[in-house]
Amino acid sequence: xxxxxxxxxxxxxxxxxxxxxxxxxxxxxxxxxxxxxxxxxxxxxxxxxxxxxxxxxxxxxxxxxxxxxxxxxxxxxxxxxxxxxxxxxxxxxxxxxxxxxxxxxxxxxxxxxxxxxxxxxxxxxxxxxxxxxxxxxxxxxxxxxxxxxxxxxxxxxxxxxxxxxxxxxxxxxxxxxxxxxxxxxxxxxxxxxxxxxxxxxxxxxxxxxxxxxxxxxxxxxxxxxxxxxxxxxxxxxxxxxxxxxxxxxxxxxxxxxxxxxxxxxxxxxxxxxxxxxxxxxxxxxxxxxxxxxxxxxxxxxxx
Numbered sequence: 125x126x127x128x129x130x131x132x133x134x135x136x137x138x139x140x141x142x143x144x145x146x147x148x149x150x151x152x153x154x155x156x157x158x159x160x161x162x163x164x165x166x167x168x169x170x171x172x173x174x175x176x177x178x179x180x181x182x183x184x185x186x187x188x189x190x191x192x193x194x195x196x197x198x199x200x201x202x203x204x205x206x207x208x209x210x211x212x213x214x215x216x217x218x219x220x221x222x223x224x225x226x227x228x229x230x231x232x233x234x235x236x237x238x239x240x241x242x243x244x245x246x247x248x249x250x251x252x253x254x255x256x257x258x259x260x261x262x263x264x265x266x267x268x269x270x271x272x273x274x275x276x277x278x279x280x281x282x283x284x285x286x287x288x289x290x291x292x293x294x295x296x297x298x299x300x301x302x303x304x305x306x307x308x309x310x311x312x313x314x315x316x317x318x319x320x321x322x323x324x325x326x327x328x329x330x331x332x333x334x335x336x337x338x339x340x341x342x343x344x345x346x347x348x349x350x351x352x353x354x355x356x357x358x359x360x361x362x363x364x365x366x367x368x369x370x371x372x373x374x375x376x377x378x379x380x381x382x383x384x385x386x387x388x389x390x391x392x393x394x395x396x397x398x399x400x401x402x403x404x405x406x407x408x409x410x411x412x413x414x415x416x417x418x419x420x421x422x423x424x425x426x427x
Contacts, residue, residue, distance in 0.1 A: 129301070132279070134158045136190030138183050138206055138213070139197040140169040142364055143253070146260035147196065147226070147286045148172055154263070154285040156170055160186045164202075170297075183207075187216035187223075196253075197227040199373055203229045207237050219245035222275045226267075228252040228309070228374050231299035231381065238271055238298035247275035250298060252305035253287065254312075256365030258352065266291035268308070270300030306378040312349060312412075313375055313395035319350045320416045323357060324423060334358055353413040364411035371412050372399050 137148040140163040152159050152175055163169045166179065168270045169333035173179055180186045183206045183213035187193050193213055195206055203225060207213050213223060214237075223241055225234065241248035251269035269276050276294045280385035283292050288358075322345070326336040339353040340346070354405040356362070375396040383388045398418060405421070409415045420426045 136186035182211040184216035187213040231302040231334040247272040250301040268304035272299035362410040369408040
């Protein structure tokens with residue numbers, strides 16, 4: 125779909141949680157944009173309002189007054205409501221504008237949003253991110269994008285205010301961004317299992333776990349999760365950069381997509397079960413590094 129070049133002065137932002145708050149803040153600070161914000165829990169938008177954002181009463185109101193609308197909410201049903209309800213984005217968005225869903229959600233839902241938007245003369249992108257709360261704060265997220273290529277080119281400077289320019293990629297048609305994020309989550313799921321098992325092994329063997337992380341984090345076993353989450357675990361910091369409950373949602377989507385494609389992913393299925401165990405013992409609101417607590421309990425190593 126062709127997008128008419130426009131001067132972007134006002135952004136709409138829906139979803140001001142752990143990730144969205146920092147991402148919108150970076151656009152306001154770096155780009156000088158006026159911002160209209162909405163969140164289901166109004167208090168979570170207070171920091172952005174203090175920065176100068178204007179609170180709106182609904183996603184529809186945000187869309188009516190914005191050049192580009194960004195959304196990053198929790199679950200597919202939240203995305204569905206934000207876009208398709210009577211007070212949703214698609215009821216308020218104007219022809220020629222752009223909508224960008226940065227939630228990790230179902231590829232099929234991204235396609236539905238794209239098709240509905242295009243019927244209104246609106247360009248749509250699915251642009252999930254990776255990098256957690258640290259990446260959101262520092263503006264170094266990886267952003268994987270599907271949808272209208274012209275719209276991607278139009279707002280690439282905005283993506284570059286939220287992410288590392290070397291990690292922002294247009295992946296293809298609608299849904300391609302979400303499929304790329306699913307591949308990302310498949311990789312992280314098994315990697316987190318390896319991280320916590322390596323740390324518990326080192327602890328049981330009497331090693332200084334911090335030294336272990338420093339050594340193997342520079343070798344063939346080097347990975348983002350070990351280097352970033354390992355030190356947090358050692359400090360007892362299980363605050364969410366990304367909630368366990370949202371990670372379970374993502375793995376569930378990936379497993380459903382794999383089933384649809386007749387693809388067996390036993391590593392993902394196993395990691396999914398470990399994280400389901402985390403929810404079963406009440407850890408759903410911890411960060412993904414909270415898997416460590418599940419393993420501690422399994423091995424009788426709780427402090």
